[in-house]
Amino acid sequence: MARLTIVEAVRDALDVEMGKDDRVIVLGEDVGANGGVFRATDGLYKKYGQKRVIDTPLSESGIVGTSIGMAANGLRPVAEIQFDGFTYPAFDQLFSHAAKLRNRSRGRYACPLVLRFPYGGGIRALEHHNESPETYFVHTPGLKVVVPSNPHDAKGLLIASIRDPDPVVFMEPKRIYRAIRDNVPEGDYVVELGRARIAREGTDVSLIAWGAMVRECEKTADQLASKGISCEVIDVRTLSPCDWDSLLASAQKTGRVVVVHEAPRTLGFGAEIAARVQEELLLYLKSPIIRVTGYDTPFPYFKLENEYLPNPERIGRAVEQVMKF
Template sequence: MSKLNLVQAINQALRHEMEKNPDVVLMGEDIGPDGGVFRVTEGLIDTFGARRVVDTPLSESGIVGVAIGMAAYGLRPVVEIQFMGFLYAAMEQLISHAARLRTRTRGRYTCPLVVRTPYGGGIHAPEHHSESTEAFFVHTPGLKVVVPSTPAEAKGLLLSAIRDPDPVIFLEPSKIYRAIKEEVPEGEYLIPLGEARVVAEGKDVTLIAWGAMLHPTLKAADQMAEKGIEAEVIDLRTLSPLDSATILRSVEKTGRAVIIHEAPRTCGLGAEIAARLCEEALLSLEAPITRVTGFDTPIPLPKTEKYYLPDVDQIVEAAEQVVGF
């Protein structure tokens, strides 16, 4: 076991799976000799060659469309799109084809495809490089959506995503690509999709987050602990299919929920989680369900993005209000 950051952990996962399965093919822009814009695929072309680490034309919709055909034929393509904001060009391919190929052919054709893309703000990137629109994909029947929050999580979830028989959108929080190092198990390490993780146990309030937002959420929980408030923190890990059972179990215990996401507020995944809690845990609720989210604006350019992104203070404030309700 060695201490790796998220970029290295994903690289290790890709290498592991490519060694194991000759049908795994990587495709994307600049993923070859350049190793990808975030260096996630660094060195893979040296080991596996240009046949399996394919630098493609600059063509996001084409890359995803071609990958659908490859997957249907029997390969396991893993696509890298440089930034989530550039994935929009491929929305039609994802929604109209990848997501429904299995069901529209009643199982005759399938689409075991992974689309990896960095997402989220806080890295002082140019316009269109800090999007957090995971709800588009969660809203699309037939897609799975996975967001790792630490290096080890990234490895375990990515291996499961590549082996999944259906299309998976794998969102990599770019803010924490190199911010955290932790022990990452070598070799086989699988985290099943569709299972959330209780990161910290507590009895007073449930804090629900994913991706980069897990980290300010954990800090907020620490600060609250100093004041005697015990927060339970859930890392969703898989946004679709959503692990409602873990969320419900926790909120039935705490009676209070705060959902934290950097995506815009309206129709963000927080809205869906709140609706489920209202439908299924109303009698356990001691306070209104609260959301700490980005605003309903495009994420601002770097000069003002910090005013947009939820921070530790906002999470503490929201949780304390809920606890004191």
């Protein structure tokens, strides 16, 4: 057992898989000698050499498109895009090809690649470095979308993603890259994709979140416990394929749902959760489902980012609202 941060757990997962399977190749901008701008690939270049830890040109579509070819020819590419906002140039490759290759060749070709990138706000970064684009990926059939919220899951989910036979978008909450240090088992283990986690059990209201927002929900739950409100916190972990059974079970139990995400509200993944919950559980609900999210605006420059991001105060207000309904 080692005490690791999320970014160290990511690095550890890459190291474990590269050590076990020489088909696993890391590629991206500055992932080599520099060890990645967040150090997620630190030391791997020295350990595995330039043909397994590949510094590429600054070329996001190139990174993903090349990874598709590498995956088709038997490798397991793990591509890093430096920041959330720079995944956009790679959307065509990801949506038109990676996501569809298996289906449009009816299984002749598969595309087992992982696209990792740090996402989300809260680190006083420049514009285009704070995006939460999960909805685009979840909306694209053929992709899997994974968002860890803690070091243990980051490692286990990344190993599972690398071994997965389908393309996985792996979004790392950069705001808490180094915020938590946690016990992480050494060596090989997986956290199965498609399984949500009950981060905290409760009875009055279900707070459903992923990535950095799980912590905000946990803080909210702490604060509300003193007021006698019992919050259940669900960490979705895999947005696609989503563990609807676990989400719905919690919603049925509490009868009240608050969904929290950083992405803009309209058509964010919270909208899908709200739709599903009312489709399946209308008569169990004690209140409307409320979304606490980023606003439907571009992510603001960092002087206003705390005004934009959900926090325990906003989440707490939503909880009080559903309790009072």
